[in-house]
Amino acid sequence: MKSQAKIALLFFGFSISIILLISAFVYYFSARHFYTEFNVRLKIRAVVAAKAVLDVEDERTPAYREIREQHLERLPDEKEFFFPIASPAGLKEKAKALKLPEVFFDDLIQKGNSTYRDNNTLFTGLKYQSDKGTYAVIVSASNKFYREHQSYLQKVLIGAVVLATLLTFMIAVIFSRKVFDPVRQITQKVKEISSENMHLRVEKKNYSDEISDLVVTFNHMLDRLETAFATQNNFISNASHELSTPLTAIIGEAEVTLSKERAAADYKDSLQVILNEAERLEKVTRSLLFLAQTGFDGKKQSMDRIRADQIIWDVKETMDRLVPGNKIIIDLALIPDSPEKLKVRGNMQLLHLAISNIVSNAIKYSGNKPVKISIGTGNQHVIIVVKDEGIGIPSSELKYIYDPFFRASNTKQYEGFGIGLPLSRNIIRLHGGVLQVDAEINKGTTVQISLPLFKPETSTVVI
Amino acid sequence: MARTLLIPTDFSIESLMMLKYASTVSEFDKLNIVFIHCTRLTDSITDLMFYSPQRILEPLMSDDFHEACNIVKNKFPKKFLSIQVKLFHGFTKSAFIQFLEANNIDEAIIPAKYKLILPKSSFDPVPFILRIDMPIRQVDWDPQRAHPERNRIAELFLD
Numbered sequence: 001m002k003s004q005a006k007i008a009l010l011f012f013g014f015s016i017s018i019i020l021l022i023s024a025f026v027y028y029f030s031a032r033h034f035y036t037e038f039n040v041r042l043k044i045r046a047v048v049a050a051k052a053v054l055d056v057e058d059e060r061t062p063a064y065r066e067i068r069e070q071h072l073e074r075l076p077d078e079k080e081f082f083f084p085i086a087s088p089a090g091l092k093e094k095a096k097a098l099k100l101p102e103v104f105f106d107d108l109i110q111k112g113n114s115t116y117r118d119n120n121t122l123f124t125g126l127k128y129q130s131d132k133g134t135y136a137v138i139v140s141a142s143n144k145f146y147r148e149h150q151s152y153l154q155k156v157l158i159g160a161v162v163l164a165t166l167l168t169f170m171i172a173v174i175f176s177r178k179v180f181d182p183v184r185q186i187t188q189k190v191k192e193i194s195s196e197n198m199h200l201r202v203e204k205k206n207y208s209d210e211i212s213d214l215v216v217t218f219n220h221m222l223d224r225l226e227t228a229f230a231t232q233n234n235f236i237s238n239a240s241h242e243l244s245t246p247l248t249a250i251i252g253e254a255e256v257t258l259s260k261e262r263a264a265a266d267y268k269d270s271l272q273v274i275l276n277e278a279e280r281l282e283k284v285t286r287s288l289l290f291l292a293q294t295g296f297d298g299k300k301q302s303m304d305r306i307r308a309d310q311i312i313w314d315v316k317e318t319m320d321r322l323v324p325g326n327k328i329i330i331d332l333a334l335i336p337d338s339p340e341k342l343k344v345r346g347n348m349q350l351l352h353l354a355i356s357n358i359v360s361n362a363i364k365y366s367g368n369k370p371v372k373i374s375i376g377t378g379n380q381h382v383i384i385v386v387k388d389e390g391i392g393i394p395s396s397e398l399k400y401i402y403d404p405f406f407r408a409s410n411t412k413q414y415e416g417f418g419i420g421l422p423l424s425r426n427i428i429r430l431h432g433g434v435l436q437v438d439a440e441i442n443k444g445t446t447v448q449i450s451l452p453l454f455k456p457e458t459s460t461v462v463i
Numbered sequence: 464m465a466r467t468l469l470i471p472t473d474f475s476i477e478s479l480m481m482l483k484y485a486s487t488v489s490e491f492d493k494l495n496i497v498f499i500h501c502t503r504l505t506d507s508i509t510d511l512m513f514y515s516p517q518r519i520l521e522p523l524m525s526d527d528f529h530e531a532c533n534i535v536k537n538k539f540p541k542k543f544l545s546i547q548v549k550l551f552h553g554f555t556k557s558a559f560i561q562f563l564e565a566n567n568i569d570e571a572i573i574p575a576k577y578k579l580i581l582p583k584s585s586f587d588p589v590p591f592i593l594r595i596d597m598p599i600r601q602v603d604w605d606p607q608r609a610h611p612e613r614n615r616i617a618e619l620f621l622d
């Protein structure tokens with residue numbers, strides 16, 4: 001079932017149950033009120049009748065008679081009975097004659113009054129102490145008028161409920177339609193957007209509510225999708241360019257060499273060129289493969305408990321071999337006291353690759369100025385900072401640095417493919433860490449790597 | 464003997480340079496750190512009824528600030544007995560002296576050049592501290608230097 005129908009039904013159900021409840025309430029309490037009121041009327045009549053009939057004649061008796069005859073309207077089927085209470089056996093007979101239950105008289109004698117209802121006829125009894133003895137005064141009458149009132153009320157209520165049902169149903173349908181209108185509009189608009197017209201956005205109404213939030217969220221997602229699309233397109237063109245450059249060089253070199261007979265030394269030279277270019281090509285394809293492997297969690301890496309400072313020392317050793325005379329400073333000013341606080345869960349080779357990429361970038365783009373590697377541990381993360389005094393990155397290009405093959409505009413004189421940083425970030429992400437790059441042009445770049453601290457799964461209790 | 468140091472803070476990583484400095488001073492073997500943040504008390508009676516220092520401080524302290532504090536603490540785990548953040552709402556010198564006495568402050572560490580970057584309702588305690596006759600150490604670093612890592616934990620690692 002559609003949400004719209006669900007909402008409509010829910011609304012309808014709630015409203016109808018409330019209306020029904022109110023109607024039932026009104027009906028029940030009105031009926032009860034009619035009944036008690038009629039009983040009170042009968043009781044008054046019983047008292048007046050007793051005073052008029054049973055009491056010894058005195059000056060008040062004519063007044064009671066007058067009230068009875070002139071002011072108390074006869075009720076439909078009104079009857080009066082007077083029985084002396086003195087003989088209980090006689091009362092039972094009377095009860096049988098009038099079709100009254102015996103309880104009626106028992107109540108009357110004990111409590112002084114009682115009521116009984118036989119279909120539409122109501123009986124009210126009263127114990128009356130007169131000068132001639134104790135009497136049971138019973139008045140009965142049919143509550144025909146009240147019955148009519150009640151059935152009229154019933155009709156009115158049923159009519160009202162039927163009308164309310166129709167109205168509620170209509171309102172429910174209109175209401176649910178109105179609620180889901182903006183959602184339907186958004187769906188319509190989003191359906192129109194496909195990979196061909198990624199620039200389209202969902203229109204935002206100028207009020208701020210949940211729907212507008214949804215629209216804004218959608219638009220942000222579209223922004224990201226559009227960027228991702230553009231990145232992918234760029235990636236393909238960059239990758240093919242990067243791959244074809246050495247290939248073109250190889251083909252050109254070979255063609256030129258083959259165009260005529262040459263001396264052995266010439267062949268050697270050109271083969272050397274071809275070898276160099278092929279090596280370059282191999283390097284690019286290998287790093288591409290690595291990027292793909294680390295980017296998509298296709299192959300599970302084996303993770304061990306390793307010491308973060310060990311990685312740094314290893315990286316320094318590698319760099320000393322690759323770039324002799326480098327100025328790497330390892331800063332241990334904030335290294336934690338306890339070695340437990342240096343343990344991270346990770347793959348040694350991958351982390352080594354990631355950090356050596358960053359460090360070699362730092363050395364390369366600073367023209368061998370000092371590079372500082374610092375390490376410290378908070379409560380959740382091990383933080384490694386690599387800081388150089390190099391050329392930096394233009395702030396407008398900072399958001400593209402993780403795109404494969406992207407190279408900042410100020411790096412033309414340096415060799416590279418633009419794969420290192422995205423690869424490093426993939427590796428850090430794989431370890432659940434965060435890589436942050438901040439740069440100031442011509443002043444330097446700072447790379448901050450935070451890796452989650454290794455926490456033993458079972459905590460040891462120290463007694 | 465444990466000493467209690469007062470350090471003004473604006474909850475930036477850069478201001479933690481003072482904490483880092485305090486950790487390196489060798490004559491302090493045990494330290495209690497009291498970060499002070501001075502802010503005007505609200506005028507609203509309902510706000511005062513539900514006054515809670517935590518509620519004022521929590522939005523100011525970022526996760527990075529906590530983490531950076533922990534980095535310094537982890538370097539010398541035995542040195543730091545406690546690190547607290549205290550609010551000061553007074554205006555007068557005598558109120559400030561009382562605050563110092565109440566918290567058993569032995570010494571204050573203040574920045575030489577750095578100016579605390581504070582929200583509108585807060586004020587800088589450094590002038591207060593300078594006017595009071597108490598032992599002071601100034602930490603000098605250049606806030607104008609090139610450091611792209613502004614507001615990152617990395618800021619703490621600079622020399």
